[in-house]
Every structure is written in C-alpha cells, then in structure tokens.
Amino acid sequence: xxxxTLFAALVLSSALTSGAALAADPAVYKIxxxxxxxxxxxxxxxxMSAGAQLAVDxxxxxxxxxxxxxxxxxxxxxxGSAQAAVAGMNRLIDVEGVKAVLPSFSTVTLATMPIGDQxxxxxxxxxxxxxxxxGTSPYMFNIRSMASDLAAGIAHRAAxxxxxxLAQIAIKSEFxxxxxxxxxxxxxxxxxxxxxxxxFQADAANIDTQVAKLRASQPDAIANWPTTPQxxxxxxxxxxxxxxxxxYCMEWxxxxxxxxxxxxxxxEVVTDYxxxxxxxxxxxxxxxxYKAKFGEMPDFYAANYYEGVYVIAELIxxxxxxxxxxxxxxxxxxxxxxxxxxxxxxxxxxxxxxxGVAQKPVAVFRLENGEQKFVKxxxxx
Amino acid sequence: xxLLIQLTLNGLxxxxxxxxxxxxxxxxxxxxxxxxxxxGPVYAVGAYAIxxxxxxVGLPFWAAVLLGIAFTAALGVGCYLFIYRPFEISGxxxxxxxxxxxxxxxxxxxxxxxxxxxxxxxxxxxxYDVHFVGNAFFTxxxxxxxxxxxxxxxxxxxxxxxxxxxxxxxxxxDNREMATVIGIDTxxxxxxxxxxxxxxxxxxxxxxxxxxxxxxxxxxxxxxxAFVAVIVGGxxxxxxxxxxxxxxxxxxxxxxxxxxTEWQNTIVFVVLFGFxxxxxxxxxxxx
Numbered sequence: 001x002x003x004x005t006l007f008a009a010l011v012l013s014s015a016l017t018s019g020a021a022l023a024a025d026p027a028v029y030k031i032x033x034x035x036x037x038x039x040x041x042x043x044x045x046x047x048m049s050a051g052a053q054l055a056v057d058x059x060x061x062x063x064x065x066x067x068x069x070x071x072x073x074x075x076x077x078x079x080g081s082a083q084a085a086v087a088g089m090n091r092l093i094d095v096e097g098v099k100a101v102l103p104s105f106s107t108v109t110l111a112t113m114p115i116g117d118q119x120x121x122x123x124x125x126x127x128x129x130x131x132x133x134x135g136t137s138p139y140m141f142n143i144r145s146m147a148s149d150l151a152a153g154i155a156h157r158a159a160x161x162x163x164x165x166l167a168q169i170a171i172k173s174e175f176x177x178x179x180x181x182x183x184x185x186x187x188x189x190x191x192x193x194x195x196x197x198x199x200f201q202a203d204a205a206n207i208d209t210q211v212a213k214l215r216a217s218q219p220d221a222i223a224n225w226p227t228t229p230q231x232x233x234x235x236x237x238x239x240x241x242x243x244x245x246x247x248y249c250m251e252w253x254x255x256x257x258x259x260x261x262x263x264x265x266x267x268e269v270v271t272d273y274x275x276x277x278x279x280x281x282x283x284x285x286x287x288x289x290y291k292a293k294f295g296e297m298p299d300f301y302a303a304n305y306y307e308g309v310y311v312i313a314e315l316i317x318x319x320x321x322x323x324x325x326x327x328x329x330x331x332x333x334x335x336x337x338x339x340x341x342x343x344x345x346x347x348x349x350x351x352x353x354x355x356g357v358a359q360k361p362v363a364v365f366r367l368e369n370g371e372q373k374f375v376k377x378x379x380x381x
Numbered sequence: 382x383x384l385l386i387q388l389t390l391n392g393l394x395x396x397x398x399x400x401x402x403x404x405x406x407x408x409x410x411x412x413x414x415x416x417x418x419x420x421g422p423v424y425a426v427g428a429y430a431i432x433x434x435x436x437x438v439g440l441p442f443w444a445a446v447l448l449g450i451a452f453t454a455a456l457g458v459g460c461y462l463f464i465y466r467p468f469e470i471s472g473x474x475x476x477x478x479x480x481x482x483x484x485x486x487x488x489x490x491x492x493x494x495x496x497x498x499x500x501x502x503x504x505x506x507x508x509y510d511v512h513f514v515g516n517a518f519f520t521x522x523x524x525x526x527x528x529x530x531x532x533x534x535x536x537x538x539x540x541x542x543x544x545x546x547x548x549x550x551x552x553x554x555d556n557r558e559m560a561t562v563i564g565i566d567t568x569x570x571x572x573x574x575x576x577x578x579x580x581x582x583x584x585x586x587x588x589x590x591x592x593x594x595x596x597x598x599x600x601x602x603x604x605x606x607a608f609v610a611v612i613v614g615g616x617x618x619x620x621x622x623x624x625x626x627x628x629x630x631x632x633x634x635x636x637x638x639x640x641x642t643e644w645q646n647t648i649v650f651v652v653l654f655g656f657x658x659x660x661x662x663x664x665x666x667x668x
Binding site: 038201204206212213215233240241259261 | 391
C-alpha cells in the first residue's frame with residue numbers, strides 16, 4: 001500500500017468515524033411490543049398489535065420522524081408467560097436495540113419491568129392493571145386505568161344500584177389478586193360486606209365449583225374479573241345455575257358475548273372507554289382506518305396501544321429537537337416529564353400523573369342485544 | 382347443605398367428562414405403552430371438526446358428531462402410523478417416543494390456532510335445558526356427559542370381554558411379547574386402540590363444545606387429567622382409570638367445600654403424589 005493510499009484510507013476512516021459520532025440517528029426507530037400472540041388469550045395480542053401497527057403505518061406514511069421510519073417489533077408472551085416475556089424483552093433490547101417497549105398483561109409487565117429499569121428502556125403499558133407497576137421504576141408508565149381505579153368504579157356502581165353484599169370471581173394471577181384486593185378495599189371502605197372471593201387457574205377445565213360457591217354465598221351482586229374468554233364462560237355458568245344477580249365486569253369482548261350467548265344480556269362493564277365521536281375527529285379517523293384494515297371496530301386496548309406508539313413518536317420528536325445523543329430511554333423519559341401532556345385519541349389530551357399513570361375515562365356499559373350500550377361515566381378515583 | 386349437593390353434582394358431571402377422556406387414553410396407553418400426549422390435541426381437533434361440520438357446513442349436530450368421531454378415529458390412527466410406528470419399527474427407546482409425542486402435541490396445538498383461528502368456537506343451534514334437584518342445578522348437556530360415560534364405558538367393557546379383538550387387546554395389554562408369540566397381530570391392534578381411544582375422546586369433545594365452547598388450548602387440560610387418572614387408577618386398568626377420573630373430579634369439587642378454590646388444580650397433584658407414595662400400582666392392581 002502506497003503512502004498516498006494509506007493517507008486516503010485514514011482520512012476516509014476518520015471521516016466515517018466522526019460522522020457516525022455526530023449522527024445519532026438510527027436507521028429506523030424500533031418500538032418493541034410484548035403481546036399475547038398465542039396461548040389462552042390471543043384476542044388481546046391481536047387487537048393490541050393491530051392498534052400499534054396502525055399507528056406505526058400512519059406515522060410512516062407521513063414520512064416517519066424527520067424521514068426516519070418507525071418499526072414495530074413484536075415478541076409473544078404466550079398469554080402471560082413471564083418466562084417468554086423476559087426472553088422477549090431481552091431480545092428486544094439486546095438484539096433489536098429498542099429504546100421503548102409496549103408491554104401488556106400485569107404478569108408480563110411486572111416480569112419485564114426490572115429489565116427495563118436496569119437497561120434504561122422506557123415502558124408504556126396499555127393493558128395490565130396491576131397497581132404494582134405504579135411508582136416502582138422511573139422508566140415505567142401506564143396509559144390505562146389501574147385495577148384500583150376500575151375496582152373503585154365498580155364498587156361505586158354496585159353500591160349505587162343498591163347492593164350490600166358483593167362476591168368476586170377471578171383467575172389466579174397477579175391481575176386477579178390485584179383486582180380482588182383493590183375491590184375488597186374499595187367495597188369494605190364503603191362499609192359494605194364482601195361475602196366471597198373465588199379464584200381458578202387460567203387453564204382450569206371448568207369453573208363449576210367456583211360458581212357454586214359464589215351462589216352459596218348469596219351475594220346481591222357479583223364482580224366478574226376473569227378476562228376473555230373466561231369472563232363470558234363465568235357469566236354463562238352463573239346464569240345456568242340460576243344466579244340472577246347483577247354482574248359487573250372490568251372488560252368484555254365479542255368473544256365473551258359469543259361464549260355467554262343469551263346470558264350476556266344485562267351484564268354491566270365498567271372499563272376504560274374508547275368511542276369514536278364526531279367531536280373528536282382523531283378518534284373517528286382512527287376507528288375508520290382500523291375498521292378498514294382489520295374489519296372490526298377498535299376496542300380500548302387497540303386504542304391504548306395505538307396511542308402508546310403516538311406518545312413514543314412524540315417523545316422521540318421532542319428529544320431529537322433538543323439534539324445530542326437523543327435516542328435513549330433516559331432522554332425519552334426526560335422529554336416526557338418536561339411536558340407530560342399529549343394529544344389523545346380519546347379526545348383532547350392525556351396527562352401523565354406524578355405516579356406515571358395517565359388515567360383514561362372510566363365508563364359504565366350495559367350489554368343489550370350483544371352490544372355494549374354506554375350508560376354513564378363513573379368515578380375511578 | 383345446598384352447596385354440598387351442588388358440589389357433589391358438579392363432581393359427578395365432571396367425573397363423567399374425565400372418565401371419557403381417561404378411557405380413551407387408557408385404551409391407547411395401557412395397550413400400546415405409548416404415552417400419547419398428543420391425545421389432548423387429537424381430542425381438540427375432533428371437537429373442532431364437529432364444530433366445523435355443524436357451524437360451517439351446516440350439518441345437523443348429531444351428523445356432525447358421527448362424522449367428527451370417525452374423523453378423530455382416523456386422526457388417531459394417523460398419529461400412530463406416521464409418528465409412533467416408525468419409532469417402534471426402529472426399536473427406539475420409550476423416551477424417544479415420549480419426546481415425539483410432546484412434539485406432536487405442540488405441532489397439532491399450533492395447527493389448530495392456524496387453521497381454525499384462536500377465538501372461542503361455540504354452537505348456537507343446539508339448545509339445552511336446566512334441571513333442578515332441590516336448590517341444585519344441572520343442564521341437559523351435563524346429563525349427556527354422564528349418559529355418554531356410561532354407554533361408552535359399558536360398550537368398551539363388553540367389547541374387551543366378549544369380542545375376539547377385545548380379548549386380543551387384553552392379551553396385548555398384559556404382555557405384548559407373549560401376544561406376539563401366540564400370533565396376535567399387535568400392529569393391527571395398535572391401530573384399533575388408537576382409533577377407539579381417539580373416537581372416545583371425540584365424544585367428550587362434542588359435549589364440551591356444547592357446554593363450554595372450544596379453544597386451541599383445551600387439549601392440555603384434557604390429556605393432563607386423563608394421564609393422572611390412568612396413573613392413579615393403575616396402568617392397564619380401564620376400570621381403574623374410570624374410578625380415578627371420578628375420584629379426581631369429586632376431590633376437585635368437594636375438596637373446595639372448605640378450601641379456597643384457587644387450590645383446585647393443585648389438589649389433583651396432591652392426589653397423584655399421595656397415590657404414587659401409598660399405592661404405586663394405582664387403585665386397581667393388575668394380577
């Protein structure tokens with residue numbers, strides 16, 4: 001190699017190296033999603049990933065963030081496997097290089113939260129409701145109401161309808177435990193009596209025994225905490241066993257209506273509320289685009305994860321505008337606290353409270369002819 | 382008292398369901414020695430086939446059940462001929478067959494999700510009634526589970542005792558090598574028990590379709606309870622498997638009378654451990 005060639009190579013190498021140091025832009029902004037793509041409850045993975053992917057597609061169609069595209073990288077937690085979730089989280093961070101992750105399910109969020117905390121990766125949960133995810137990591141944020149908020153909403157609704165004795169049924173999981181504890185606290189806090197709290201394993205062959213014990217406790221109302229499809233199965237069993245009490249759920253999907261059939265009539269659902277309205281053009285745009293792409297109207301899970309991607313995109317934009325090595329979990333979190341308010345697909349804005357939770361509107365719905373009819377907003381505080 | 386009656390009834394109905402599953406599994410395991418974990422997804426596929434024939438094709442439910450049973454029997458035979466039989470021919474040790482069975486379990490379970498989707502499947506065309514015993518309730522479908530367990534159980538017992546093939550199956554279950562020596566075609570019998578056992582699982586699947594609906598993961602619970610029932614009942618004893626199935630169901634149900642229901646699945650393992658320690662050969666000891 002001649003001296004001239006060597007010099008040229010050194011100059012080129014130096015230019016490339018310094019260029020790389022100055023340009024902190026990645027080729028693509030990868031956002032991780034840890035969803036229930038398989039296992040007992042793949043419905044959630046389907047709608048959450050669909051919502052998130054739609055947001056990514058929309059942002060990319062508008063040129064991405066200053067020309068850099070977003071990419072959603074999905075890992076499957078198999079409907080709540082902490083082991084699968086931890087492996088997925090490590091892969092997202094170590095292999096894919098994500099700086100922000102959208103976890104789902106309480107168990108999964110709790111299992112992956114320490115990794116996000118340790119590796120300084122921002123996490124925005126739009127599905128799990130466990131209060132244990134609140135205030136334990138500076139990198140952990142929630143954009144849905146927590147179990148305590150929804151439990152309080154249900155307790156108030158049942159009490160205002162005249163119930164004095166409440167019974168509960170839940171899956172044996174972090175989510176189930178958290179919900180039972182929060183409801184008991186809210187209910188007994190009003191001086192009312194909790195008469196039963198039955199739980200079953202997620203893969204239980206049937207729940208006849210649990211329902212029989214609920215019935216024997218002679219409650220005025222039942223708080224039905226299982227998720228899809230066991231929520232529908234529990235209602236079906238209760239009605240088949242002659243239980244005519246008011247039933248309140250934290251969520252209810254089309255799958256539950258299918259399982260419960262005619263027995264779904266009259267069930268009330270107290271949950272985060274997403275509805276497309278004329279007053280909120282973004283919600284209409286989102287709902288129309290979702291229906292056009294996936295053939296069904298979005299539920300609040302789809303809306304939460306759609307919104308989660310928009311929040312992350314906005315944070316990247318804000319961090320980038322400040323310059324420097326902006327693409328890191330720390331900088332995204334810093335950008336959030338500099339201004340914790342974001343446009344919301346639910347209408348107006350969402351604001352993260354000091355505990356990292358951006359509470360959503362909590363509403364009461366009543367199932368009539370297979371449809372969830374809005375009844376009223378209730379307190380989730 | 383009302384609760385106790387209800388829990389007893391629940392135990393009876395769940396016991397009938399478990400017994401159907403255990404009989405099918407026991408026939409296959411007891412005769413061939415194959416720990417057929419894919420029995421779970423075979424049962425699930427059979428139930429899905431019945432759903433597809435009734436809900437998609439629009440056949441009357443009884444016709445869908447008959448065709449579904451035939452399909453499930455053929456699927457069971459396919460599992461034997463294309464998965465287990467090659468290992469038998471090559472003289473592979475039992476643990477290799479066990480691993481193959483687990484692999485087949487996973488493949489079939491995932492295929493159910495891919496082919497049928499992951500949502501719950503139900504049949505709306507069949508209505509059923511609710512009946513009362515004092516303050517306790519049960520449905521026509523649950524009665525059907527008891528009737529099916531009785532009919533299938535008696536049918537299999539009669540077949541094993543009175544027919545030439547049945548006697549040959551018993552001989553093979555007792556001593557496969559000796560059965561071969563005296564001229565029994567063990568391959569043909571293996572095909573027969575895989576067909577019979579799988580067909581029995583389809584009967585259970587049809588009733589669960591009406592009672593709870595179907596999901597791709599339903600096979601795990603089924604093969605789990607069938608396996609435990611066969612071990613607790615005594616490997617090779619159909620009667621033992623049925624007794625154990627009812628025992629498990631009653632323990633699961635009545636055991637929850639005073640214990641929190643979250644322990645329901647755990648208690649099955651407690652029974653299993655207890656039996657393995659106290660009576661390793663199971664409830665019914667073979668001579």
